[in-house]
Amino acid sequence: MTLNRDIERIVRAACAAPSVHNSQPWQFAVDHGDILQLSAAVDRALWVCDPSARLLYMSCGAALLNARLAIRAAGGQPDLWLLPHPDYSFEVLARIRISPGTPASPEERELHDAIPRRRTNRGPCTGKPIPESVTAAMREAARSEGAGLRLLDRDQTESVLAASAEASDELAANGEHRQELRRWIGTGRNDGIPLAALPHQPASEPAPVRTRDYFAAVPRARGPKVRYERFPHVAVLTTAEDEPRDWLVAGQALQRVLLTATASGISASFLCQLLELRDMREDDPPHWPGPANQQMIIRLGYAAEPTVSMPRRPLADVLDWRNLAPTAQAS
Numbered sequence: 001m002t003l004n005r006d007i008e009r010i011v012r013a014a015c016a017a018p019s020v021h022n023s024q025p026w027q028f029a030v031d032h033g034d035i036l037q038l039s040a041a042v043d044r045a046l047w048v049c050d051p052s053a054r055l056l057y058m059s060c061g062a063a064l065l066n067a068r069l070a071i072r073a074a075g076g077q078p079d080l081w082l083l084p085h086p087d088y089s090f091e092v093l094a095r096i097r098i099s100p101g102t103p104a105s106p107e108e109r110e111l112h113d114a115i116p117r118r119r120t121n122r123g124p125c126t127g128k129p130i131p132e133s134v135t136a137a138m139r140e141a142a143r144s145e146g147a148g149l150r151l152l153d154r155d156q157t158e159s160v161l162a163a164s165a166e167a168s169d170e171l172a173a174n175g176e177h178r179q180e181l182r183r184w185i186g187t188g189r190n191d192g193i194p195l196a197a198l199p200h201q202p203a204s205e206p207a208p209v210r211t212r213d214y215f216a217a218v219p220r221a222r223g224p225k226v227r228y229e230r231f232p233h234v235a236v237l238t239t240a241e242d243e244p245r246d247w248l249v250a251g252q253a254l255q256r257v258l259l260t261a262t263a264s265g266i267s268a269s270f271l272c273q274l275l276e277l278r279d280m281r282e283d284d285p286p287h288w289p290g291p292a293n294q295q296m297i298i299r300l301g302y303a304a305e306p307t308v309s310m311p312r313r314p315l316a317d318v319l320d321w322r323n324l325a326p327t328a329q330a331s
């Protein structure tokens with residue numbers, strides 16, 4: 001493979017990653033013809049709900065995993081440097097040196113092929129159990145990226161869902177939080193969350209699944225009521241430490257878990273509220289007695305309805321072509 005020839009495919013794959021509020025807070029550049037550099041798009045950071053930029057790093061980590069898989073699918077070998085690097089500014093999160101490699105393994109191909117099919121499902125799931133072989137594969141996916149994935153039992157699930165519901169209410173009552181969220185709903189641009197992708201209202205109260213309360217920010221978006229699954233499958237992604245580098249690790253692990261799930265027909269949504277409130281209230285975090293260094297709470301299941309496809313920023317906005325050879329720019 002050559003970076004010049006395959007760059008579009010690699011960056012498009014990276015941009016298909018999930019990101020907080022679909023903010024797509026990434027920027028790519030090619031350096032010396034064989035290095036792909038990932039930087040944070042700091043102007044897309046969410047300073048109210050994500051004061052430490054943890055969610056931004058996780059989003060960029062997810063994009064990084066997709067880029068690595070696309071490089072492998074093209075027969076390249078990605079050698080990764082994660083931040084910090086004394087020679088680069090703080091926005092530079094990772095650099096991938098690309099050299100010729102061995103052909104992708106069947107597992108790498110399967111994950112790569114799942115990239116365009118993965119979508120966040122905020123709607124109901126069928127409630128069908130997830131086979132043990134798939135949960136084992138998801139745990140292994142997290143482990144292979146240096147993170148941990150714990151599938152919660154029913155009591156733990158009830159307690160995390162109750163804590164998430166409380167966190168949702170608290171965030172919905174926060175005017176600054178509502179204002180920030182509103183800026184990312186129905187933007188009419190190539191980012192943010194279109195009204196059609198917002199979660200439905202639960203048909204019963206208390207709802208078994210409380211997603212983020214988007215309607216507190218945009219009341220006119222309130223849609224029809226639907227019945228969510230009674231017993232959601234919930235998992236918690238953790239890391240050994242809790243520093244910016246760990247958040248990039250968490251993002252890559254999250255995306256490997258999501259692609260592993262997608263390959264088996266399982267979709268996911270994110271119960272971010274509790275961890276968001278923890279990040280916002282460092283001195284007095286909400287109480288949920290889960291594992292240490294939680295990076296994401298994930299709801300998994302078989303989607304009951306088709307999920308909506310989300311917009312993405314055009315390649316010209318996210319890729320700095322300046323270091324590419326003129327022939328590649330023209331193609």
Ligand SMILES: Cc1cc2nc3c(=O)[nH]c(=O)nc-3n(C[C@H](O)[C@H](O)[C@H](O)COP(=O)(O)O)c2cc1C
Binds near residue numbers: 120309
């Ligand atoms: C770090 C992170 C946090 C997220 N938090 C939430 C959330 O709290 N609620 C939610 O519904 N979706 C959440 N999402 C999902 C994004 O909204 C979603 O990835 C984005 O809108 C793009 O859609 P797609 O995943 O279908 O491609 C999160 C995604 C990431 C990577």
